[in-house]
Amino acid sequence: MTEQNTILLRGASLLGEQSADVLVVGGVVAEIGSPSAEGARVVDADGLVALPGLVDLHTHLREPGREDAETVLTGSRAAAVGGFTAVLAMANTSPVTDTAEAAERVHDLGRAAGLVDVHPVGAVTKGLAGEELAELGLMARSRARVRVFSDDGRCVANPRVMRRALEYVKAFGGVVSQHAQDPDLAGPQSCCHEGELSGRLGLPGWPGVAEEVIVARDVMLARHTGSRVHVAHASTAGTVEVLRWARSQGIAVTAEVTPHHLLLTTDLLGDYDPTYKVNPPLRPAEDVEALRAALADGTIDAVATDHAPHARHDKEHAFVDAAFGMLGLETALPVVASVMVETGLMTWADVARVMSTTPAAIAGLEGQGRGLEVGAPANIVLVDPSADVTVDRDASVSLSRNNPWHGRTFGASVRHTLLRGRPTVLDGSLVEGR
Numbered sequence: 004m005t006e007q008n009t010i011l012l013r014g015a016s017l018l019g020e021q022s023a024d025v026l027v028v029g030g031v032v033a034e035i036g037s038p039s040a041e042g043a044r045v046v047d048a049d050g051l052v053a054l055p056g057l058v059d060l061h062t063h064l065r066e067p068g069r070e071d072a073e074t075v076l077t078g079s080r081a082a083a084v085g086g087f088t089a090v091l092a093m094a095n096t097s098p099v100t101d102t103a104e105a106a107e108r109v110h111d112l113g114r115a116a117g118l119v120d121v122h123p124v125g126a127v128t129k130g131l132a133g134e135e136l137a138e139l140g141l142m143a144r145s146r147a148r149v150r151v152f153s154d155d156g157r158c159v160a161n162p163r164v165m166r167r168a169l170e171y172v173k174a175f176g177g178v179v180s181q182h183a184q185d186p187d188l189a190g191p192q193s194c195c196h197e198g199e200l201s202g203r204l205g206l207p208g209w210p211g212v213a214e215e216v217i218v219a220r221d222v223m224l225a226r227h228t229g230s231r232v233h234v235a236h237a238s239t240a241g242t243v244e245v246l247r248w249a250r251s252q253g254i255a256v257t258a259e260v261t262p263h264h265l266l267l268t269t270d271l272l273g274d275y276d277p278t279y280k281v282n283p284p285l286r287p288a289e290d291v292e293a294l295r296a297a298l299a300d301g302t303i304d305a306v307a308t309d310h311a312p313h314a315r316h317d318k319e320h321a322f323v324d325a326a327f328g329m330l331g332l333e334t335a336l337p338v339v340a341s342v343m344v345e346t347g348l349m350t351w352a353d354v355a356r357v358m359s360t361t362p363a364a365i366a367g368l369e370g371q372g373r374g375l376e377v378g379a380p381a382n383i384v385l386v387d388p389s390a391d392v393t394v395d396r397d398a399s400v401s402l403s404r405n406n407p408w409h410g411r412t413f414g415a416s417v418r419h420t421l422l423r424g425r426p427t428v429l430d431g432s433l434v435e436g437r
């Protein structure tokens with residue numbers, strides 16, 4: 004054994020429970036317990052919680068097309084710093100990821116960056132136009148092995164197109180991730196939650212029901228087709244009710260919630276700060292409560308960041324004109340720890356489920372989500388559960404600065420990230436180069 008390919012994580016608390024040493028040899032978890040450290044590089048993990056590397060079902064990496072906002076490399080850096088070992092890169096790039104070649108390009112850029120597994124999401128429809136199905140089968144069979152399809156940023160509004168997409172992806176175990184938002188109920192000018200505050204601020208709002216009617220329609224289409232639908236960024240209590248019913252019927256629906264919808268509320272819009280402009284919009288406290296409860300009881304399966312970097316010249320505008328979206332990769336774990344763990348709603352084992360194991364299963368990623376099992380690829384994150392860290396948007400490794408958490412203090416932080424046994428982050432800092 005050489006120090007190069009042998010690492011001993013000493014004294015980590017596995018899933019926040021018993022402490023043990025984890026020996027990683029050649030990128031694989033070789034032994035858990037009290038293995039010999041001989042010849043190994045030792046990482047002191049005393050007081051740290053070990054989780055399987057995080058998996059993000061919903062990331063915008065902006066390459067190709069908007070490399071001024073993020074690239075596959077800079078987004079991969081943000082992911083690694085956030086404790087992720089795999090991300091799914093949304094298709095709303097320019098050009099759109101709607102062909103096998105486009106998917107392979109993103110996949111290859113991810114490989115070249117080498118900090119996190121980058122899995123391209125394929126568009127459901129050509130050019131995200133909502134009309135003609137994209138090359139779903141070719142993307143699935145490509146080197147990129149696409150399994151998740153989404154027109155995210157836009158809803159697949161036409162029920163006939165959605166039905167066909169669900170039927171198509173069933174053949175290869177794929178899933179359609181739907182940006183649930185009825186385009187007629189949520190008009191083109193809508194830019195925040197429709198309610199008393201939007202009226203007072205004079206901002207065109209969109210109602211929660213615009214999301215809920217699509218979720219309701221799609222669970223019926225999933226039942227009809229026997230295929231799998233995934234609800235991207237669930238944001239309302241009504242969506243949770245529909246999901247609960249669908250589960251009780253055994254329908255194959257899964258759902259994600261973002262860290263920002265678990266903590267931030269529509270009240271933040273009082274100053275018209277476009278940092279808080281996001282799609283779906285921040286909702287009232289009642290929705291936030293319902294989303295937390297649904298994540299805790301398993302009605303919502305996963306946390307996904309919807310990391311949506313934007314260049315200053317797209318974001319720093321009057322509220323109605325600014326781009327939708329906020330950063331999320333670097334701060335997801337601290338936010339979830341503060342909202343769900345520090346409140347007693349969830350354990351660290353639950354965090355591993357909703358941020359790693361279940362998202363890996365939804366996306367069909369075999370080597371992810373089980374980094375603490377002997378014989379599995381050592382995709383592992385080590386978290387300091389009693390940190391005291393204040394977010395500074397200028398310290399971000401992302402290219403963008405639209406960070407809604409700037410100035411907030413969190414009690415947990417990512418210390419080390421291992422991708423197949425190779426440290427990508429040590430003591431909170433990136434380790435680049437293989």
Ligand SMILES: NC(=O)N[C@@H](CC(=O)O)C(=O)O
Binds near residue numbers: 156312327
């Ligand atoms: N979530 C966001 O607010 N923005 C997303 C796409 C979208 O509009 O959903 C983006 O690509 O910027």
